[in-house]
Amino acid sequence: MTDTTREITLTVNGTEETLEVEPRTLLVHALRDHLDYTGSKVGCESSLCGACTVHVDGMAVKSCTMLAVRADGADVTTVEGLADGDELHPLQRAFREEHGLQCGYCTPGMMLTALSLLEENPDPTRTEIRNALKGNVCRCTGYHNIVDAIQRAGELMTTGETEASGAD
CATH class of the missing domain: 1.10.150.120 ([2Fe-2S]-binding domain)
Known part of the structure; x- marks a missing residue:
């Protein structure tokens, strides 16, 4: 960890993930770029289109407007976490x-x-x-x-x- 990064822990689709992010990193970028959960899409980056929606602690959140550090310790569900193995949600x-x-x-x-x-x-x-x-x-x-x-x-x-x- 550097002076310009923060270590955060997210539980994404039931898996605990620890990563280092800059304080300005958006949750959508932490999920896509750092953790390879690419189901959430970056559309408008202004919360208008909803393509980035995930659940954070059970609530639908537009992840393009939430800082990843604000989700530290949260339970995050992406579209990849809906299916149960091979059985679709x-x-x-x-x-x-x-x-x-x-x-x-x-x-x-x-x-x-x-x-x-x-x-x-x-x-x-x-x-x-x-x-x-x-x-x-x-x-x-x-x-x-x-x-x-x-x-x-x-x-x-x-x-x-x-x-x-x-x-x-």
């Missing part, structure tokens, strides 16, 4: 089943924003889903399939249906 399954993505750039942020919504409200209306996604921008779709995917994910999460028990 219900959100990932639903996005695949409902064609809720095109290029995939915004998808990780959409999923983590949706996860926060579904944890609070497992059966949201289409309007509630659209309101929850106001901070996430998708340039490829008209959001219709994304909303369908989030509604389907809520169903899957409520019923506990797994890939093995459901028909694909």
Whole structure:
């Protein structure tokens, strides 16, 4: 560690990670550049697009506006942490089943924003889903399939249906 760096520890997707960062390093860059969790994307770097959304201690956070040192000691979940081994998380399954993505750039942020919504409200209306996604921008779709995917994910999460028990 140097005079210009700080050692921080994050638990990312269940794995404790210790790294040295400059105090000005954004969480998205610590995750992507230092730890190789590249699911979170750098889109606008001003919190407008939501492509960088991760969970920090269970809350959806735009990691392009959070300093990594502020996350020291936190539990961070990225899109890579949603799946359980080879079994996709219900959100990932639903996005695949409902064609809720095109290029995939915004998808990780959409999923983590949706996860926060579904944890609070497992059966949201289409309007509630659209309101929850106001901070996430998708340039490829008209959001219709994304909303369908989030509604389907809520169903899957409520019923506990797994890939093995459901028909694909």
